[in-house]
Amino acid sequence: MANRKELDPEESPRAAFGARLRRLREERGWTQHEMAERTGYSAPHISGVETGVRTATAKFTVRADRALGTGEALTRQGAATRDSAILDGFPEFVVYEGRATEIRLFELGVVPGLFQTPEYAAAITGGSVRRGAITEQQAEERLELLERRQRALHRVPPPQIYVLMDESCIRQRVGGPQVMADQMDYLTTVADWPNTVVQVAPFELGERRSFYTPVTLVALSDRSQVAYAESVHSGQLERDMRFVGPLLTAYHQLQAEALSQTQSVAMFNQVRKGTS
Incomplete structure (x- = not known):
């Protein structure tokens, strides 16, 4: 056993x-x-x-x-x-994420969960509770799972992480000026990690943006690839390279079109000044 x-x-x-x-x-x-x-x-x-x-x-x-x-x-x-706020497919994906040698993620609307500050994450889940979308217990479940996922990023050796964020992720105000300022500071810190590349896909890309929904791609030590994508009500885990391969291609295309990490950090600082 x-x-x-x-x-x-x-x-x-x-x-x-x-x-x-x-x-x-x-x-x-x-x-x-x-x-x-x-x-x-x-x-x-x-x-x-x-x-x-x-x-x-x-x-x-x-x-x-x-x-x-x-x-x-x-x-x-x-x-x-089944009243859990965690979507089907996500617990299985978290297992793969915890074993990944490389993580590539694209997010829309909000800062990717793996890099949210506790205050930013609490503001997001608190908003869901106030709307009646989830219960307070479900909010706690989400936050506890997020904390475990964030801790796993610091395992030895750490995974190589590529972060692509639509500009909407940092333009949408969440939790008030101080929460946003601290979140921008943290994204700048993340960009300094030796195992991360952080880029913003600016609004001006328009139709050149490869994705219109969030997606995460992980590479495992055996060189296999797994993709995970979510809609409002469901999560989909995909291991078949016939489907994962085109997502990887689209991801690389978006990386080439996005702002450089230096330009992206400059945008974080610009947003931070706007929240002061």
Whole structure:
């Protein structure tokens, strides 16, 4: 069981559900393959639910309760899990992100999460709470996950990180003048890291901008590539190079069109002065 992933039930509602499902399965002496046969799902699906990278759907929890003889216990817990503010596909992507040798990201509208200050991140989630888009508990879940992802950037050796931000990311005022000033200072600091390249894609690019939705591309030590993109209600993880390859090409094209890092840092300073 060298590859067995240890679970922390306190990490998230999905992790708590996964830990409980694993415990119940192991108490009966079943392997994941045996659990799969009893529920009509695949062993990789069982593994994904147990490790928190797959959502426990209503159909799955009903079948699991039936197989394990647990009444509606898992069905009730699963419903709470699906109230998570973390999109499907994202927990699995975070695993890849934590193992990446290179990270390439493009963001629109807001500063990329990996480089948000705590105050900026709190302002973003606080706005979602006030709009009723998420609960306070879900906001805490998002902030805790973001903090873990940010800490992982400082592993040894660190990943090489390429950051492309649409100009809208720094022009939109979030959290008030001081929050924005501190955020611009932090982006300038990030640009000084030896493992980062930070660029702004200016508004003037117009139709030459390669992306119209946020996207993140990660390269792993085995040279494989994974892409992750989000819409408002869903996240999509893609490993097939037939789809990832064109995204990489588009990313490199946008890097060539974007401002240099020196020009981008100058824009951060310009925005900071405007918030003073």
